[in-house]
Amino acid sequence: MPTFPTHITGTHLLRLGGRTRRWHGALPPLGAAASVAFAGAGWRLDRMARAVSPEAPWLAPRAAVWDGETLAGWARRNVSSARARALLATVVRAVWSVEPGDVSLLHVLACIRAAGGLQRLTGTRGGAQQDRFVGGSHRIAELLAERLPEPPLLGRPVRRIAQDDDHVTVHADGVVVEAHRVIVALPPMLASRIDYQPAMPAGRAQLLARTPQGTTLKCLAVYDTPFWRRAGLSGHVVSDEGPDSATFDNSPPEGSPGVLLGFVVGAHATRLLMRTPEERRRAVLPAFGSWFGDAATTPRTFLVGSWSEDEWTRGCYAGYFVPGAWTSFGQWLRTPHGRIHWAGTETANRWIGFMGGAVTAGERAADEVHRALASDAAPVGTAR
Ligand SMILES: Cc1cc2nc3c(=O)[nH]c(=O)nc-3n(C[C@H](O)[C@H](O)[C@H](O)COP(=O)(O)OP(=O)(O)OC[C@H]3O[C@@H](n4cnc5c(N)ncnc54)[C@H](O)[C@@H]3O)c2cc1C
Numbered sequence: 001m002p003t004f005p006t007h008i009t010g011t012h013l014l015r016l017g018g019r020t021r022r023w024h025g026a027l028p029p030l031g032a033a034a035s036v037a038f039a040g041a042g043w044r045l046d047r048m049a050r051a052v053s054p055e056a057p058w059l060a061p062r063a064a065v066w067d068g069e070t071l072a073g074w075a076r077r078n079v080s081s082a083r084a085r086a087l088l089a090t091v092v093r094a095v096w097s098v099e100p101g102d103v104s105l106l107h108v109l110a111c112i113r114a115a116g117g118l119q120r121l122t123g124t125r126g127g128a129q130q131d132r133f134v135g136g137s138h139r140i141a142e143l144l145a146e147r148l149p150e151p152p153l154l155g156r157p158v159r160r161i162a163q164d165d166d167h168v169t170v171h172a173d174g175v176v177v178e179a180h181r182v183i184v185a186l187p188p189m190l191a192s193r194i195d196y197q198p199a200m201p202a203g204r205a206q207l208l209a210r211t212p213q214g215t216t217l218k219c220l221a222v223y224d225t226p227f228w229r230r231a232g233l234s235g236h237v238v239s240d241e242g243p244d245s246a247t248f249d250n251s252p253p254e255g256s257p258g259v260l261l262g263f264v265v266g267a268h269a270t271r272l273l274m275r276t277p278e279e280r281r282r283a284v285l286p287a288f289g290s291w292f293g294d295a296a297t298t299p300r301t302f303l304v305g306s307w308s309e310d311e312w313t314r315g316c317y318a319g320y321f322v323p324g325a326w327t328s329f330g331q332w333l334r335t336p337h338g339r340i341h342w343a344g345t346e347t348a349n350r351w352i353g354f355m356g357g358a359v360t361a362g363e364r365a366a367d368e369v370h371r372a373l374a375s376d377a378a379p380v381g382t383a384r
Helices: 032-049 063-067 071-078 082-096 105-115 118-122 138-146 202-208 227-231 266-273 277-292 325-332 355-375
Strands: 003-005 011-016 019-023 131-133 158-163 168-172 175-179 182-184 195-197 216-223 233-239 246-249 258-265 301-306 340-342
Touching: 011 082, 032 071, 032 082, 032 105, 032 118, 063 105, 063 325, 071 082, 071 105, 082 105, 082 118, 082 233, 082 258, 082 266, 105 118, 105 325, 158 182, 182 355, 202 325, 216 266, 216 277, 227 233, 227 258, 227 277, 233 277, 258 266, 258 277, 266 277, 277 301, 340 355
Parallel strands: 011 233, 158 195, 182 340
Antiparallel strands: 003 131, 011 019, 158 168, 168 175, 216 258, 216 301, 233 246, 246 258
16 A cells, blocks of 8 residues: 655644644644643653553553543643643544543553554654555555455445354344354444344443444545645644644645545534534634635535444544443453454554554454364355
8 A cells, every 4th residue: 555644844733722823843832831731741641651551451550540530530630731731632532532531541541552652643753644545545445355355245234143152153234154253343332233142241241331432523625726835834733622623734645636634523523413514514614714714714625524423433533441441341352252253443452543453453353263263163154
């Protein structure tokens, strides 16, 4: 898959506490005291994360304490500056698409550790936003599908998975598949909607009830050119005000058309979920206009992907753990249920919640199945 760097050249904008500031580099300008508080919070989170193994966060020495509170509770006690707390909340929305009061501190730490540090989660150069796929990331699925001996069955959701001592039967719309082993690679919330026979163990069922999806609307405004570049702006905005918390220049590698991408996340997204498409447009484009000028309010196309409304996603970027989930039920995350194995980015040890995490989780589950098959009887493997 060819990649190209995210466009990040120029001046970025920070909208915080009702003021817009211009900035360059990695750290937004907050004023001396707030900058020290924000950098200190990042440093402390990184240091705490080093004590958390993404493979088993519940074994961290302070797991019970960290899983007993939310990121918001921790920030209230440990980040002295209100402006630094506001920026930290914006970072949490942008990275996990949740409010800081929704998510377990231990989960945040596990994700930080799995990414190799907070800066790697939030950053563009040297961070998660560094590169984009030419043609879009859906090309990964298309290219993988082309390499399969048979095309994948699309539009046939799995409704029921039954198993006995020697095989598994998967019931999807219009097709029944028998196999020795099955890998379920779904976000936990969607995995919980399948009917398992025999039923899942209580611990796994409880875990799935404690790992909801984040809330995100992804807004794309398309223009003839990326006109903000001429004004020296990078197209990158971080805002605590909403509706979008993070904005990027999402133009293709050739630089035309110009595309602005706004992530509306957390509580800002929850509010827009209740709105019509026209109301969403009227909420997002004035913010683009206030940052990039009037031309930004009249894109030739405006698209909104509302992931919570997609029946087969129900939110993004991934499932997150609410307080208590990791320490009470984390051990069920990857434990097979008989002949059923679990993958998906939420089960990853690296880059939890990201595409890279999904890939490594798939490799881990495939390895598990290979080893299990070696001790099983001859494969069944038929579809009817
Ligand atoms: C708007 C948005 C932006 C993102 N940005 C990034 C990014 O910049 N970088 C990054 O690394 N990650 C990003 N992510 C996250 C990334 O997409 C996920 O981490 C990744 O897709 C997880 O892969 P997965 O295989 O675990 O699950 P999924 O990609 O969710 O795959 C699950 C599949 O199962 C299907 N399905 C659901 N229920 C059933 C059923 N009952 N039967 C059969 N099939 C079913 C779904 O349709 C889906 O195709 C983003 C996600 C979103 C939504």
